[in-house]
Amino acid sequence: MADKIRIALDAMGGDHGPAVVVAGADLALSRYPDSEFLFFGNSSLIGPLLDARAGLKSRSRLVHTDVAVRMEDKPSQALRYGRWKSSMWLAIDAVKKGDADMVVSAGNTGALMAMSKFDLKTLPGIERPAIAALWPTLRGESIVLDVGASIGADADHLVDLALMGAATARILFGLPRPTVGLLNIGVEEAKGLEQVREAGRILRDENFAELDYQGFVEGDDIGRGKVDVVVTEGFAGNIALKTAEGTARQIGEYLKGAMSRSLSARIGYLFARSAFRQLRQRMDPRRANGGVFLGLNGIVIKSHGGTDAEGFAAAIELGYGVVRDELLAKIRVALSHHTKPGPHAIGQIAGGAAS
Template sequence: MSPLTVAIDAMGGDHAPDVLIGGAAIARERYPQLRFVFFGDAAKVEPLIKAQPLLIDCSELVHTATQISPDEKPSVAMRRGKGTSMWLACEAVRDGKAQAAVSAGNTGALMAVAMLLLRTSPAINRPAIASFLPTVRGESVMLDLGANVGCDERNLVEFAFMGAAFARLSLGLAKPRVALLNIGTEDLKGNEAVRGAAQILRETPDLPFEFTGFVEGNGIAQGEADVIVSDGFAGNIALKTQEGTARLVSAYLAATFRRSIWSRLAYLLARPALQALRERLDPNRYNGGALLGLNGLVVKSHGGTNAVGFAAAIAIAADLALGNFTTKILDDLKRIAPATAPEAVVPAEVTVQS
C-alpha cells in the first residue's frame, strides 16, 4: 500500500491545533497509508503529535509562527500570506511534497491562496466548492457552495462534470444522477445560464453520469439527484437554509418534549430514536468542502468542527487523491466542446464556511 501524504494547516480553525491533531489520528485509523506534514507553531503542535501514538511515526512538523487570521481578506492573504501555515500547506501540494492539503482556516483566504499557488486545471474556467448534504436517500453532493457568485453556462457544465466525478469517488456511485438547481423543472424555466447548461449536457454524447434535468430546492433533501449543480450564490443560500432548517427542527423537538410531564416521559421512550436522528444530522459527518478544479487537491474543513469532523475532511482528501481525481476530471471534460478559458479571477469573498 503506497503512502499518501496530506499537508495540514495546523493553525487554522476555531479549535486549532488540538482538534486538528486529534482528527488526523482518527483519519489514520481508517487510512493506515496516510502520512502527514503539519505546518504550525512547533511549541503547540509537537506535544499534541507525541500524545497520539498513531501519528508519531507518520508525521513531519514544519514550524511556522505565523498564520492567516479568521477575518483576513483574500486579497490581503494573497499579498501577505507567504510563510503562514495555510500558505505552506498549499505550497506542499504545488511542490509535490503532499498529495492534498486540508485547512479549517479562513475560507476566502484558502480559496485565494490555493488559486494563486495551484492555479486552475486545464479546460476548467473556475474552481468550485463541493460538499455533502444529507437526504432521505442517503447523501448528495452539491456545488458550487460559494466560490462563484455568478456563473455562465460553461461554468455550470464544468461543475456538473466535477461534481459527478466527486460523487463517484466519495460516494461510490457508478453513474450519479446530476441535476441543475432551478426554480422549476420545465425546460423553459430558469435563467439563460441554467437553460444553456442544460442544453449542452443534453447534447453531449456518452456522459459519464446521468443528467436528469432540473431540480427545485424542495427536491434536494428528497434525494432527487446525487449531484446538485448551481452557481455559488444560490448554492450557498440553499446550504445555509438546509442547515437552519435542521436546527429549527431540533429546537421544535426539544421544546415539544419539555412541554409537560407526559412529553418528558415520551422523550425517555423515544431517546434511542432521537439519538440516531441526531447522529444522522450531525454536521460533522458531512464536514469538508473540496475545492474542485485546481491543479492539486485542497479541502476546506468547517472552522468550528470537532476531531471527528476534521477526520471527515481528511477522508475526503484521501478519497480524491486515491481516486486520481484531477486526472479523471480532465479525461471527462474531453467529452464536451472546447472553450477558451478566461484568466481565473480570485473571488473577493467566499461565504460558504468559516
C-alpha cells in the same frame, strides 16, 4: 497510487486551531493507518499536542511557521502577507511540490481558495474552481456544487461543474452514471436565467456518457435526493447550504424542547431514545464536514471553521477517499469530453489521464 497517503494540514486554521486539527488527525489515523501527516504552524503550540499522541507523532512531520491567516482576512490581505510563509500557504505548497497528496484546512475559505488557485493553478480550461459539498438527503447523500467558491456562472462553467460533480459522485458513491440536475426556480425549460437554460441545452444535446442529465431541480428537491449531483453557481449554492444547516439546528432545538416539555414527553423519549439517537446522528453536521475544491491541479479539502475533532477527521477522510480513488485524473478525463463553443470558447480541454 503510493502505499501511504500523505496529508498536509494547516494546523493554525479554523476557530480552534491546533487543538482540533491534531485531535482530528489522530482520529483519522486510527481509521486509516496508512496515513502520514505534515503539520504546518507554530511548533510551540503543535509540538506538545503531538507529544501527547505517540502514535500520531511517529507518522507526522512538523514544519514551523509564525505566520497564520486570520479568519477575518480578505483573500487579497492573506495573499499579501501570507504567501510563501503562512501555515496555509505552506500546506498548499506541499501538494504542489509533491510532498503531500492533499491538503486540509479549516481556515478562511476565501483565502484558501485564493492561495490554492495562485499556487496550484487550475486545470486546463477551468477559469474558476468550485466547492463541492456532501448533502444528506432522504435517499442517502448527494453532491452539491458550487457552494460558495465564486459568484455567477456562464453556461460553460455550469457544464464543467456538472462534469466535475459527476466524476466525484462516481468515486464517492460508486455510481457508473450519476444523475445530475441544474438548480432552478422551476422545472420547466422556459424558466430561469438564460445561462442556466443554456447549460441545460448543452447537457441534453451532448448527452455525456459520464452522467445522466435529469433537467432542472428546485430547492426542495435537494433534500429529497432527486438527483445525485445538484449544480448551481456559488451565490445560490452557499445560501442553500447555510439555510439547510440553520434549519437542521432549528429542528434539533424544537425536538429538544418538545421532549422536555412534560413528564409524558420525557417518558415517551425514553421509549424512542434509539430512534432519536439515529436522527441526531443523521442530522449531525460533522458527518458531512468537508468540501472539495474542484478544478485545481491538486486536492484541497475545506473543513468548517468551527468544527470539532470528529468533524475535522471527517474532512480528512473525505480527502483520503478522493486521493485513493484518483479523483483528479478522472476529472481531467471528464473535462476532456467537453468542447466549449461560442465567443468565450477556450477550446477543447486536454485529457490528463485514463480513468
